Amino acid sequence: MKEQNPAGSRQDRLKHFWKMIMIPPRDIDFLNRNNAEFSFKKITIDPYIAGGWRTQSRLLYQLRRKRIMIIKLEPINDDNRDAVLALSVREDQSFVASNDYSLNEAEKTNKEKPGIARPFAIYADEKPVGFCMFAFDPEEEDEDDRYWLWRFMIDKNEQGKGYGQAALQEIIKYFKESGADRLFLSTGTKNELGLHIYHKAGFRETGIIDGNEAVLMRMLKGPNRIIKNIYGVDVDKAMRIRGRKGYGVSIAVHGGDGDLLTYCAGSGRYGEDFPVNPDMLFQAGSVSKPMFALTLLRYVDKGLIDLDADISGIVPEFVRKGPMTFPALLSHTAGFNLHGFPGYRADHEPLSLEDVLNGKGVTPKLRRIRPYGKQYMYSGGGITLAELAFTRITGTTLREAFQKEVAEPLGLKRTGFFQPLDEDLAANAAFGFRLAQKEDPAHGYHYYPEHAAAGLWTTPTELVKIGLALSRSYRRGGFL
Known part of the structure; x- marks a missing residue:
């Protein structure tokens, strides 16, 4: 049966319209009743759409396509543990560890070092659709081992809906707000879908292969962190590992905000203790x-x-x-x-x-x-x-x-x-x-x-x- 145009004020009709397309009223930001427009997230709409039902119908399809998912991370607890254990990936994604295995691994890790493993359920509009687990250790001496996305999966029935990309943004936000400057993860070198999603979220290969998995990294603070890494490889650390005492590098980056940032590593003279510094001359x-x-x-x-x-x-x-x-x-x-x-x-x-x-x-x-x-x-x-x-x-x-x-x-x-x-x-x-x-x-x-x-x-x-x-x-x- 065709729904009739609801009676009431213009604002009431607008709220009814947003309810129709399943966006909770609490997420609607009315700037002012007298303003010529209001905004929902990144979508700006003329409020006069409420005056014409045909106009509303025409926008309905567009708004559903642009709809922003409400994704959130919730710590694993007794209330959601069974729901998370019921989630699984497709058969061709068997390289992803089961959630049961991951949760057991988290318990073992936290017994040895409390708080390092942090498992979360991924919710989309109040429904669990995935699982992720972090390795979070700001006290770790090696800064490349402090912050890792240890596990990440979206249920096989929920894939292809954009949840993975949206969840990654929430994960990145979590690490940023927790003070992390970079985030690492590893995934199978043949995991084309995973690599595509990670690349889209800003992760890049470091050039390190651990077993059959490629290590990726995303910078969370910049541009001062960019100068210390070239495609995710710490220049200073790379030269120490290779033992190349005669190799030196000097890097300068303009931050875009007026700051000129520099990073130097290695020696400017072969076999000598001659540390590279920002004023050191190089042949161009x-x-x-x-x-x-x-x-x-x-x-x-x-x-x-x-x-x-x-x-x-x-x-x-x-x-x-x-x-x-x-x-x-x-x-x-x-x-x-x-x-x-x-x-x-x-x-x-x-x-x-x-x-x-x-x-x-x-x-x-x-x-x-x-x-x-x-x-x-x-x-x-x-x-x-x-x-x-x-x-x-x-x-x-x-x-x-x-x-x-x-x-x-x-x-x-x-x-x-x-x-x-x-x-x-x-x-x-x-x-x-x-x-x-x-x-x-x-x-x-x-x-x-x-x-x-x-x-x-x-x-x-x-x-x-x-x-x-x-x-x-x-x-x-x-x-x-």
Whole structure:
């Protein structure tokens, strides 16, 4: 029989409508009787829907689809124990331990160390639909063993309804509110459904395989926790385990709230007690190339260089036929050889850019081997040619130009094209080594006369500052 439009006030009719779609009145948030709208959770609805039954019917289907489940976790007790024991998974999910086994395991664990195992029933709208159990030990010395989602299951008859994902959010909320900074779990490597659900909830593989199970982790506090973990692997701990005394890492992360966070681990010198610190210099390799481009664009902004001008006449000994432009060289489409540069021992005699491009170092002479502007081909040689043209146009070295146009305006103290490295800077610089000759490199680092291609020294912190300046360049008054 067709239900009639209920009588009463507009608010009474609204409550009747929400009752129809099985949302308890206590979960309805009326902002104000006179407001033009009210909200339920994340759903915003015009209250005038109560004025028309046809409009209500049209929204009924949409609201049911958007309905937010009421999921909660309840500790296991005498009242719900039997209901939880009656829950089970599908036959193809036999790798999930039974709830009876898990509860017995919890009792044994808590006899030895009270409060560590925490079993819960998962309720959906007052009905038990699943089970979970936590390992909760904030006093554990190894921080990676403090907080675990030990067991997690949804009854076979309740799967596919979104309960698993909703329950995981409640579990994550529980650990967050309890002060946990990270949450671990393990699951079968072939548990595709489980992995999908965990990935969707923000868990990621740590790279650790325990038996036949993959260990996953979700960060609960950030971004300061992110910097200590790369895909869930604690960098410091990983290096200790592998015994790699000569390996060091320095990480910087911009938190998005103005904070610049750093994390350092390991040693900056092979076989030495030389802890990495946030101010330690590292060779930046090909990050040098965009830093050269940044310096060049500062000159372009000031009208001192025409970015699209033909510069073949500036470097005629290397460009016999024009045209040649900075964009072509910087985008690796000018057709030149010399993919990269291996560098020289720090005590090597200085080489000029002309020496390098004429093949007087350890690399061949610069030659054009592809048509200009027709094909991408990575060329450190082309970048070095651009540097030579830049120095001839400006009458200054790249080191000096970068210092004036980038380092000083941004307040950078430890970033520059230091080739060779100054003695005072070398005192806090990370030195590399060859894997096959770990005891050898007394010289410590490579000298690169090809400044623009590979000669930058910097710290992660200052590199982040440059990135932030670039990200603001689209605004009026930006760095570029």
